[in-house]
Amino acid sequence: MTKHRHFIIHKPFGYLSQFVNNQNKRKNKKLLGELHDFPEGVMSIGRLDETSEGLLFLTTDGMVSEQVRSKKVEKEYYVQVDGEITQAAIEQLKTGVEIGIHGTKYQTLPCEASMLNPAPIFKDRTKKLRDERHGPTSWISVTISEGKFRQVRKMTAKVGFPTLRLMRIRIGNILLNDLPSGEIIEVDGFSLGV
Secondary structure, eight states: OOOOOEEEEEEOTTEESOSSOOOGGGTTOEEGGGGSOOOTTOEEESOOOTTOEEEEEEESOHHHHHHHHSTTSOEEEEEEEESOOOHHHHHHHHHOOEEEETTEEEEOOOOEEEEOSSOOOOOOOSSOOOOGGGOOEEEEEEEESOOOTTHHHHHHHHTTOOEEEEEEEEETTEEOTTOOTTOEEEESOOOOOO
16 A cells, blocks of 8 residues: 655745646746655645745645545634724624635635734745835734635635735644745644644
8 A cells, every 4th residue: 555645835925736737828837846856646735826825735645635625624824914904804704704706606604813913924925015105014814614716815805905915824733833935844644633
């Protein structure tokens, strides 16, 4: 029986969460496979889109992928939003908002959301964010147990504070901590605490 392999990675900005470029329009896109010599059959568990950063799990085991994507496993994001977010907007996020998923209206499940003060400190990303001349920004923490397409970005936009930077910092019990961008750690498995 083949032994499955598992990896924790800090996905950098500008990379797609995939290993094979199967779409012609993505010719010049950077793929995770460029960061490391991964084993054949490795896949990302739950994607982070190209402009999102942070904690991502990779595995050769489809069963593990199902466990991580289940609603029992929380995913926490630190989100920099455009403007000084209000408590009312945070309350809206907590109770759930209606977003569009593939052309269908979807009501997000209740989640945890709070202001981050002081703001977290992350290394500047490769593509510069706009600067203070464009107005204030604020940081919030959002913890969800579901993972719809671009969900957190759609949620913050819905309450009037579009996402500028999105960093996943936790999946279950596993934290990003100070793992540098682009770094990969091979692990025996994922202790998710469920």
